[in-house]
Amino acid sequence: MNAGEDIKVRAYAPGDRDAVRRISRDSAFAGLAPHGMGKEEWLADALTLYFTDFEPHSSFVAVRGDEVLGYVTGAVDGGRMRRVTRRHIVPRVIGKFITSGFLCGASRRRLVGEGLRCWVQGEFRRPGFRRAYPAELHINLDAGARRRGAGRRLITAFTEYARAQGVIGVQVSVLSDPARDFFKAQGFAVLYQTERTFLQKTRDEKSPWYIMGKKLT
Ligand SMILES: CC(C)(COP(=O)(O)OP(=O)(O)OC[C@H]1O[C@@H](n2cnc3c(N)ncnc32)[C@H](O)[C@@H]1OP(=O)(O)O)[C@@H](O)C(=O)NCCC(=O)NCCS
Secondary structure (H helix, E strand, O other): OOOOOOOEEEEOOHHHHHHHHHHHHHOHHHHOOOOOHHHOHHHHHHHHHHHHHHOHHHOEEEEEOOEEEEEEEEEOOHHHHHHHHHHHHHHHHHHHHHHOOOOOOHHHHHHHHHHHHHHHOOOOOOOOOOOOOOEEEEEEEOHHHOOOOHHHHHHHHHHHHHHHOOOOEEEEEEOOHHHHHHHHHOOOEEEEEEEEOOOHHHHOOOEEEEEEEEEOO
16 A cells, blocks of 8 residues: 555544544644643634634545544635634633633743733734635644645645635645645745744744745636
């Protein structure tokens, strides 16, 4: 059997929801989520709730048998995604965050303080690119399922789906150089590039941050 031949890609189904949430937490911040953050339900809500509960038909999963190994979650209209997120998801994430006890610890409070500092300094601001690249996606695979062609097939599944919906372009936010190289190999180009200092105190280095896009016409 060829590498990756046992891994299939199919449309997301409601029964995949828990696996998608787990993988999103495990791989948050390029797998370097600090201080047990990867166990937090509010984090899974922030990363996946829009896709699983408000636009589930635009996502795909990589599976081996019944086991979900990875996903691409997508939104064909990034503007709608942000409106729904602001209205329905942000209040829920804030509520869960406050009651989670996450802030009971000096190092976690420092991390949140760092996040606020970066936000106030405008580090999370970015150009939109929404007119030419209206769709957005996120992709993550379990560590053991990488470099076996599943990522490429997930991207193809989403881009073919989006093209069939008449979408003219797709963009993705990328937080590591290996992921940037993966997207380049899938025909994406770097549209915008900067650095985030948000996790610098936990990683001892700045995080690269790329917005990458692919035209679908
Ligand atoms: C990035 C990711 C989705 C790629 O999926 P994958 O299944 O490992 O990638 P594939 O096997 O389909 O790779 C296809 C091609 O992309 C390129 N590529 C993939 N990973 C690469 C890497 N780390 N560095 C350089 N090129 C890479 C190669 O050209 C590869 O073809 P090859 O294996 O024949 O050389 C996956 O590794 C992952 O989930 N990583 C952790 C989370 C992450 O970074 N997500 C993206 C955040 S936006």
